[in-house]
Amino acid sequence: MQFLWPEFLWTLLAVPLLVLLYAWLLRRKKKLAVRYASLSIVKEAMGAGQSVRRHIPPALFLLAVAAMLVAAARPTAVVTLPSQQQTIILAMDVSGSMRATDVLPSRLEAAQTAAKSFLKELPRHVKVGIVAFAGSAQVAQLPTLSREDLVTAIDRFQLQRATATGNAIVISLATIFPDQGIELAALQGGRDRARGFSIDDQKKEKKEWTPVAPGSYTSAAIIMLTDGQRTTGVDPLEAAKMAADRGVRVYTVGIGTVDGETIGFEGWSMRVRLDEETLKAVATKTNAEYFYAGTAQDLKKVYDALSSKLTVEKKETEISGLLALAAAGLSVLAAALSLLWFNRIL
Template sequence: MNLFSYATLAGYEWQHPRLLLLLALVPLLPLLRWLLARRRRQVVVAFGPGGIRPDWRAGLRFLPTLVLSLSLALLVVAAARPQRPSEHLTQTGRGIDIVLAIDVSGSMEIEDLKPTRLEAAKRLAGRFVGGRAGDRLGLVAFAGQAYSLVPLTTDYDLLLSNLRSLRPGLIADEGTAIGTALGVAINRLRDSRAKSRVCVLLSDGESNAGSLDPQLAAQLAHAYGIRLYTIGLGEDGFVPYGRDSLTGKPRYVQTRLDETTMRQLAQAADGRFFRAADNAALKQVFGEIDRLEKSDIRTQRYRSVQDFYRSYLGWGLALWLLWLALKGTFMSNVLED
């Protein structure tokens, strides 16, 4: 490490940074010494007709002053105590493993949640992910089939990227395979050793596809110690869904959430059912789940400081001794000193 490079000096933290202001006075010392010398009574020395020829060695008389200035600058730097802190984080305890299972069927384009049911779910699920720390999260998307898009991971950027990519039509098979989605989530969670294993399932319809019965899937989740939170999205009845291509007026379609089944699934797996008919309710639901599922992770921060003033102090004292030695040589102007 180059002690005198700009990058090194700029990278320090200073215990007494105000002392560095004294560096501005160091260049003034040679000037002050020169002004005082001019005020002294000058000694006139007569030379022969030829005078004195210029000699480069005459400039060496400024070397002691330069050495003194460098010495003082280094001593000021040392007094300001340059340091490099380092922090270490240690985490103890266990996080939670959570799988988000999100419905991407065509009905998730309905606009009773703004801008659509799916977009609202993605946005608030993203905030939920951003609020977790130390937990492993996974992502399952389902329509007529279910697929694991992200395994359990602490790489939240990867999960958020896949979450943003969700769209209706991502899975070609039409329908809502809630049982299959729970089965895929259980496969991800069953071998987990986390203190708590959770599946959060978001859907806006009734299970009408897939080969695994939702009730059986909920019982499997309970058997593996997986808690299930189900969230029913949207309103029942006629709700806006796009616009008519000819008139431009909103179109309305009829939807129905099988709330009874969603509630039974949550109860079978020791969880809770939530109904989110609008954005505010969905935000409140995620906040409630975040409150219920807290990680038991304790973070300790250690801060250590490494001092570097000794190097600058050593160089400063060495130059000071060099200055004292030079004062006794021909380089010092004895007529001024």
Template sequence: MTESHDLMTLSSPLLLAVGLLVTAALAWVAAVSARRRAAALAAAGVAVPGGRRVNLGIGLTVAGVGVLAMAAAGPAAMVPVPRTAGTVILAIDVSNSMGADDVAPTRLAAAQRAARAFVAAQPDSVDIGVVAFERGALTTARPAADHSVALAAIDRLKIAGSTSLGTAIMVSLSAITGRPVNVGGDGTVPDIGYWPSATIVLFSDGQNQGAGADQSVTQAAEVAQRAGVHVHTVGVGTTAGTTVKVDGYHLQTSLDEDSLTLIAQTTGGAYHPASDAARLDGVADTIDLRLTVSDEPLPLAGGLIGLALALLTAGAALTVLRSGRVI
């Protein structure tokens, strides 16, 4: 998004130039006519009352024409307006543990409902994308102003696999930048530029699985932090937990708030606990997206037209009063 730093713009500068030339011509004609009339009356020995008033009337009329010319040029003042804008990636955990029912009806279903409410609360100025993640994250909807695409992607989410929070963040950053983002084989954190208007909202129970999972999360969070991307984490589940059936086995699963809090704190975001459906439904109101300030045009033509009409009316009134007294 580009920003203009001009204090004022004109939609038709040519009209302003023509209007000012006409105004100048009227002023010259009025001045010449007034001098000739005054000279002729003086030569005839006629005293003219109200001379100043008629000159003021003509001056107001000419000024009204000049202001009207300015209004015709379509002037607009550039006013800085703060608004919510940028890119938001909704990263939603679809691992096996999200099938747990400690948040009704299931963690995933509750997260989907909260994500839909979040999308519905955003203005068109926010581009929203969706990333589904388990061990290998997948971009299911690229960031777009058409929020119906994100809603459709949220509705398609299904349970599959195990959790990788680090991969979720990296794929979300890839969706933001439009190119693959990966940590080097030697652990080198890539420089992906600065994206201060981008935000990741991560819905998960925080259970990070696999070898080197903690290191992966730390590296991914560092990449986001360097890029200026805030990651807000939403904890879906309860710390008491429950069991979930996977491949015929019953596995204990509970909310890992520490991992989600660490991600949020590292990136400048916030952790939002949501241990029940009611708190999840209110997540959209608790996540603050950053405001951007852009210069937007404030049309001035209406006010100038009003001023021009006032000047023309005053000029006409003074001229009529002067004419009435002469007669």
């Protein structure tokens, strides 16, 4: 715990002074009590039979005073609070390798099922957008609160060839920041897509912006799920830098085969390998995390973990109000017990 106004902690010296004052009042009360002739009156004045109970209300009041004095120093602590995340972009791989059945019933179906479950767990006020990517990337659903529209978009996925993970990140950023003029069409040009290109050469910003610390933008996040390595499009690490400069976290999820596997269907085959090194680098660069899901159950657990991570956050917060509330509660409790037991307030 830290304090914004630590100099006010000196006021806590009043607590031991109050304890000494209370002890002096008790001794004074005891001396006055012996002047009475009636032994029963003496016992009553000295609190015979109530030796412990008579100290409880003053002790509670003393705790209330201590809490108020600590609150005056404006303490801060790391607490778990509801997240301010307002928009989440799901960037989902729809390349042909997602047809593989090493994750049952298939990688694509497992990803679709997990994504739908993830939507159910999110608070209703969080907007979700969907970007589908293979050899190119496109917005399958603009950010919306309608879970039905999102489920429909997920069910409409069509498998395509190649994998452009960098494009997925840039398209997601363009969806989050529509006013920054991040050119979607330039990122999807056929010739550039075939050979790859630099973001710095293609970026045409319409609105000035200043780079911020990675992970500092708390209003949006990107979750990218893929089962392969980039074969075309923007370098994902360049795209990650773009996201990092805007403070957007990119959580990456790898699904399928890490060591590589040859997958064939419809008369053709291809070798696919999960590029964990790049996915980890993307997550690290944007101050996010990488998750690996080798089975459908693992994938569901990943999305459950992401749901919890994106709906709550730990942050340093001033807790003076909580201490003031505790002080008020202790004061009321002390007064109530004093009235109940002794027919007076303290």
